[in-house]
Amino acid sequence: LRSENLIEETSDIEDLLKEEEDYKEENNPSTETSGALKWKEDLSRKAAEAFLRQQQAAPNLRKLIYGTVTEDDGDDDGDAQEELGGLFRVRQPDGGCKHKADAMDCSRFPVEAPHDWDLEEVMNSIRDCFVTGKWEEDKDAAKILAEDDE
Amino acid sequence: MATQTHSLSYAGCNFLRQRLVLSTLSGRPVKIRKIRARDDNPGLRDFEASFIRLLDKITNGSRIEINQTGTTLYYQPGLLYGGPVEHDCSVLRSIGYYLEGLLCLAPFMKHPLKIVLRGVTNDQIDPSVDVLKATALPLLKQFGIDGESFELKIVRRGMPPGGGGEVFFSCPVRKVLKPIQLTDPGKIKRIRGMAYSVRVSPQMANRIVDSARSILNKFIPDIYIYTDHMKGVNSGKSPGFGLSLVAETTNGTFLSAELASNPQGQGTAVLPEDLGRNCARLLLEEIHRGGCVDSTNQSLALLLMTLGQQDVSKVLLGPISPYTIEFLRHLKSFFQIMFKIETKPCGEELKGGDKVLMTCVGIGFSNLSKTLK
Numbered sequence: 368l369r370s371e372n373l374i375e376e377t378s379d380i381e382d383l384l385k386e387e388e389d390y391k392e393e394n395n396p397s398t399e400t401s402g403a404l405k406w407k408e409d410l411s412r413k414a415a416e417a418f419l420r421q422q423q424a425a426p427n428l429r430k431l432i433y434g435t436v437t438e439d440d441g442d443d444d445g446d447a448q449e450e451l452g453g454l455f456r457v458r459q460p461d462g463g464c465k466h467k468a469d470a471m472d473c474s475r476f477p478v479e480a481p482h483d484w485d486l487e488e489v490m491n492s493i494r495d496c497f498v499t500g501k502w503e504e505d506k507d508a509a510k511i512l513a514e515d516d517e
Numbered sequence: 518m519a520t521q522t523h524s525l526s527y528a529g530c531n532f533l534r535q536r537l538v539l540s541t542l543s544g545r546p547v548k549i550r551k552i553r554a555r556d557d558n559p560g561l562r563d564f565e566a567s568f569i570r571l572l573d574k575i576t577n578g579s580r581i582e583i584n585q586t587g588t589t590l591y592y593q594p595g596l597l598y599g600g601p602v603e604h605d606c607s608v609l610r611s612i613g614y615y616l617e618g619l620l621c622l623a624p625f626m627k628h629p630l631k632i633v634l635r636g637v638t639n640d641q642i643d644p645s646v647d648v649l650k651a652t653a654l655p656l657l658k659q660f661g662i663d664g665e666s667f668e669l670k671i672v673r674r675g676m677p678p679g680g681g682g683e684v685f686f687s688c689p690v691r692k693v694l695k696p697i698q699l700t701d702p703g704k705i706k707r708i709r710g711m712a713y714s715v716r717v718s719p720q721m722a723n724r725i726v727d728s729a730r731s732i733l734n735k736f737i738p739d740i741y742i743y744t745d746h747m748k749g750v751n752s753g754k755s756p757g758f759g760l761s762l763v764a765e766t767t768n769g770t771f772l773s774a775e776l777a778s779n780p781q782g783q784g785t786a787v788l789p790e791d792l793g794r795n796c797a798r799l800l801l802e803e804i805h806r807g808g809c810v811d812s813t814n815q816s817l818a819l820l821l822m823t824l825g826q827q828d829v830s831k832v833l834l835g836p837i838s839p840y841t842i843e844f845l846r847h848l849k850s851f852f853q854i855m856f857k858i859e860t861k862p863c864g865e866e867l868k869g870g871d872k873v874l875m876t877c878v879g880i881g882f883s884n885l886s887k888t889l890k
Contacts (some may be wrong), residue, residue: 428837428858428873432845468529469553473642474617476812476838480803492737493804495867497737498704498767515706515767 524548524591525850532843534614535765537592538621539851541579542824545591551586560587564607564614567623570667571615575622575784598884599626599690606641608680613643614639616669616686621654621820623688624662627886631666631687635762637715638674638682639759644813646671646684651763651769653814660771660821661695662688674715675700677755677780684875686854688888694821696828696879700810703768708800710742710763712793716756716818719746721789725760728793733762733800755781760793762800772811799840805869806835816844825879833861834873852880881887 470484494500498512524546527536530553540547553559561569561583569590573579578595612634623630639645650669657667668687677681711731714724722744730794733740742762747753759777766772776796778787803811811819815834819841837845845886848854857876863869 428860432837432858433849433855438869441695461766468531468551470529471554471642472531472533474813474816474838474840475644475654475835476815476840478799479803481798482805484732484798484801491613492867493736493801494868496705496804496807496869498706499737500867502704512706512767 521613524593526550529553529563530565532840534568534618535844535847536584537569538618539593539820539847540592541572541576541597541622542625543851544594545851548590549590549592551588551765562601562607562609564609567605567607568618569614570617572809573604573787574602574604575599575619575626576706577627584604584819598628598886599623599630602626602632604632604634604775606634606680608637608677611637611643611645611677612684613640613645613649613789614684615645617653617817619645619686620649620657620688620817623686623889624657624660624691624694625882625884625886626688626690629666629687629689632685633647634684634686635680636675637677637680638671638684638753639757639775640677640780641777644867645761645774645775645777646682646764647713647761648773648813649773651709651761652773652811653817656810656814656818657688657768657821658700659695659697660825662691664689672747673751673753674713674811674833676715676755676757676777678782681755683751690884692884692887694825694879694882696825696830697818697822698830699768699818699832700749700874701768702770702807702809703766704834705737705766705772705804707739707741708737708762708764710740710760711745712758712760713745713747714758715747715752717758718748718766719744721758722746723725724789724810725758725793725796726880728790729760729762729797732794736801740783754807758789758792762796764800764804768809770811772800772803772807773813774803777787783865801814806867808835808872809833810834810839815841819844819848822875822877823848823852823880824882827879827881829876829878831874831876834875837873852865854880871889 484490525540526548528551530549533549536547536549552561571591573581575598576595580593580595583589591799595646596757604615605708606612615634619630621633639647644801646669654669668685670685670724671682672685673681673683697860713727714721714785726742726744729742730740742760746817753834757778757780761773761775764772774796776792776799778792779785806812809832812835815838818832822832845856852875858876859876861872861874863871
């Protein structure tokens with residue numbers, strides 16, 4: 368039976384997605400298996416919900432860079448501009464955004480909060496970036512250094 | 518190019534270069550409005566106009582329209598042509614400003630680019646030619662852009678405000694780029710540097726070297742800082758001095774830092790000892806940020822990953838700079854590419870701050886204008 372087939376393969380997500388089309392066809396004849404397949408209902412909707420949850424939770428870099436995929440904020444900024452007497456428009460001070468648009472075009476990334484490199488603990492924080500620091504156990508320091516010698 | 522794609526629209530003069538570069542590579546026209554529209558002196562500046570002229574020189578069939586006040590720019594890119602070019606850069610920005618754009622475009626020319634750039638080689642704003650030579654060129658090599666003709670040479674050094682420097686850059690063309698997997702920066706095995714001085718006492722460079730070494734020697738013994746004192750016509754029109762430092766790792770990562778003296782007639786005089794020490798500290802900051810690509814070349818690496826073959830590319834970066842953040846947004850709008858971004862906390866290891874792992878699948882960009890031999 369096809370339905371048994373389906374249950375066997377539930378662990379494999381990719382197969383599951385392929386079978387999804389078939390699932391529609393045999394929905395009506397095999398009513399007795401509906402209990403077993405219940406978890407499969409609205410799979411795409413559940414996936415979408417889980418994705419949105421993930422997007423909204425924990426402010427991450429992706430959100431900072433690309434913004435949320437959900438786009439809750441809408442585009443109603445356009446008609447939010449108030450008009451005074453049908454002639455003048457109230458300027459929305461954009462603050463930082465405006466400033467950024469005309470800022471200097473430079474790829475340098477200036478250090479905002481410099482460390483005090485005279486302190487022993489600060490110096491120690493990058494100790495292992497150097498060959499003189501501690502090596503990972505899976506890497507043989509002497510061997511790599513020998514290879515690198517020109 | 519051939520397809521009639523509608524143009525992308527932006528406001529403001531910031532990120533002008535990346536918009537024009539991405540427009541040229543993708544073939545999508547851009548319109549940039551409100552360029553310093555509320556400034557007392559509105560419109561494009563000399564150095565921006567010079568960059569647009571440079572783009573016009575290396576392409577064929579570009580259409581550039583600028584309105585009378587210079588506040589609106591429309592750019593319809595042509596085909597990248599290359600070949601031998603000469604360009605006088607504005608002295609308001611250093612040659613690094615122009616080179617950064619060229620590094621993105623040069624591998625995709627019809628003919629290999631051989632360009633002479635004149636202007637300021639080292640200033641306090643942009644990455645200097647020395648730093649780009651030591652960091653961006655090895656990065657391009659990771660993508661398979663290599664060969665005898667791959668060269669960046671400082672013929673004459675020029676400091677602001679006068680300039681008078683000269684740089685020669687030649688880059689081979691490639692049809693496709695190799696995907697990269699740079700996830701382990703390795704460990705720093707040596708530090709190299711260049712202390713330069715022009716139209717001041719050559720002793721300045723030696724004083725810089727001593728002070729920089731005094732800080733870096735606490736971390737690693739293998740340090741060598743070259744001194745470079747160009748004379749006569751090779752020393753440009755203005756006096757100045759500076760230092761660039763590069764840390765090289767066992768896996769071929771180059772992290773850089775640099776400082777230059779104040780331009781003649783601006784600000785107070787800088788002591789070479791202070792400059793050397795501060796530059797060494799900046800290098801330590803860069804090492805603390807870490808990653809497989811240094812902070813000035815982040816966007817170049819991400820661009821070449823995007824344009825690579827249709828395969829997965831990975832790179833480990835330090836904190837992402839604001840410039841790169843905007844670049845990622847632009848990559849999304851020009852090429853519909855979004856990166857997978859994973860934060861890698863530093864944990865117990867003594868390897869500086871948190872890192873970010875960037876992953877993407879290349880769009881399989883291929884250089885169709887490259888001539889077959």
